[in-house]
Amino acid sequence: MSFDLVLFGGTGDLAWRKLLPALFQAFRHGSLPPQGRIIGVARDALSDGDYRALIARRFADVEGEKRPSDEEFERFAALLQYQRMDLSQPEDYALLARRLHERHADTVVMYLATAPALFTTVCEQLGAAGLATPATRVVLEKPLGHDLASNRAINAAVRSVFDERQIFRIDHYLGKPSVQNLLALRFGNALFEPLWRRETVASIEITMAEQLGVEQRGAFYDQTGALRDMVQNHALQLLCAIAMEPPINAHADAIRDEKLKVLRSLSTWTPATLLRDVVRGQYSTGTTACEGVRAYADEDGVAPGSTTETFVALRTEIANWRWAGVPFYIRTGKRLAAREAHIAINFRPTPHAIYRTPLGAANRLVIHLQPRDGLALHLFAAGQEKRGMRISEAQALAPVQLDLDFDQRFGSQRVGAYERLLLDVIAGRLNLFVRADEQEAAWHWVEPIMQAWAEQDARGEGPRPYAAGSWGPSAASALVAREGHTWMEEC
Structure with a gap:
């Protein structure tokens, strides 16, 4: 099974501290589907090589058995790509769509490791760019709103683009x-x-x-x-x-x-x-x-x-x-x-x-x-x-x-919490996610x-x-x- 995982907030704290280490562990354990691609998205002007070097420096802080060897990271880094995006600009979503349509992966995961205030904007732009296909899954990090009204507003906006079965509200516990x-x-x-x-x-x-x-x-x-x-x-x-x-x-x-x-x-x-x-x-x-x-x-x-x-x-x-x-x-x-x-x-x-x-x-x-x-x-x-x-x-x-x-x-x-949850998203299993x-x-x-x-x-x-x-x-x-x-x- 082929997959593309688009990591919005790809240079942020959550990405390098939790998500990318979890994806590496899944890769090391042989659980990550082999035909995969991980695309980091952020505002920084980076090439694919710059992004790999940035993540390599972050991984150098990992201690003990979870730290990858140089050979392991080199193989994992082959999955990593990068795209500069301004999340408010429709033309940047068009560029992302062009990149994703290069190979039409079986599953496309949009992981929103961003401020919750951007969830509505990103989902609406994904829909407008034709990226909310039946193969797409969207992952929303907490907090999803700051009260009942804001939570309902975010959920309504996301559901206007994606079906409930495509929405993975993550709680790492x-x-x-x-x-x-x-x-x-x-x-x-x-x-x-x-x-x-x-x-x-x-x-x-x-x-x-x-x-x-x-x-x-x-x-x-x-x-x-x-x-x-x-x-x-x-x-x-x-x-x-x-x-x-x-x-x-x-x-x-x-x-x-x-x-x-x-x-x-x-x-x-x-x-x-x-x-x-x-x-x-x-x-x-x-x-x-x-x-x-x-x-x-x-x-x-x-x-x-x-x-x-x-x-x-x-x-x-x-x-x-x-x-x-x-x-x-x-x-x-x-x-x-x-x-x-x-x-x-x-x-x-x-x-x-x-x-x-x-x-x-x-x-x-x-x-x-x-x-x-x-x-x-x-x-x-x-x-x-x-x-x-x-x-x-x-x-x-x-x-x-x-x-x-x-x-x-x-x-x-x-298997760690984020590793398990990321694999479940790719596989489409909703059991551990919140409705x-x-x-x-x-x-x-x-x-x-x-x-x-x-x-x-x-x-x-x-x-x-x-x-x-x-x-x-x-x-x-x-x-x-x-x-x-x-x-x-x-x-």
Whole structure:
């Protein structure tokens, strides 16, 4: 199968840091169809050779086994071409069309690694240039809009040119091997299904923590914030994977139909729950472990007096028969104590305790997403009895852990998130991509939070400060503690 992949934003940060390394790994693994061509598009005046040299310099920063040898890169570079384009000029699209029509590839992928404000313009120009053919697929990076209205406007504009089956809205979390294993855990094994419900689950925690701050993205992040950047997309997609009903089959729309039901079942926000169940934070100067770290307000590109949140913790419920009454806690933030992403399913205690268990301990299934990829099942077992031990001590249980590290089990050369997603785009598989109605349902759910924060800002009630290197504002611990729960690191 032949393919052309046109990479709009071909000299940008996302292209050289994520997309081109992922395409190289697919090439190295033999997964990339051999009759392929990758065309970088940007405003810079570069030749094909200049572009290859630019990417070679970028690849020199890659560390470890993922760094290509000179011979490997030379073979990969043969796929790379470049075209200078002004994305607002129709004549530049005509030149691109002429280049693509040279060989009529079986599949043409238009990857829009640009600012979302350009999505509408690019898609309209592609349509006008005759480049929106049945063989064309368009990939849209997040964020797709900044609220529900802008999301609907972008989707409407894109759908005026492309059919829904041609639109691949990418969320790289869905390509992570650990998320694929989450779906396999749920729907490929009979062991957990009887336990996956309100009668046995006490609470569910989704944590996505970063140690880094905004780095060089201050201006972008100040217009986005943690709610738009992480909760509206990544966190809610993980929640859907945890809470969805088994689909009737593994086809894309069957899976996405079930995810949509979850999003539409999320508890509706009220003024009381917005005040009680949502914590907004912004990092200040660091703890001892983060001495010298600047506060968010002092980062380059951040507006003076900014109230943009760098931390969100919230509690919600799913109003259906399987999950009614079970609290779902979501937490994400920058400059936290560790780089850690996980989902913790906390089970209810036994109905009648005949053994003593450690205070606050519980059976728990933890799905680790990063930096490690695996599963840990927390159980209790009888400790080894010793001579002279009192009867009460012999009846006490000790926590034990069954740990599965997927990298050790399956090897370190597993397919990365962007590699998997790019190969799925080329193959036309939509399972791991987000449908328009999913996105709209997610925006509809987070919009009351944004509106409540705007009202708080008008009253001078900004985000709660937290020290860089901590786990966020103390109010986040209080959020879960009032129902007798704790975040996983507090157990």
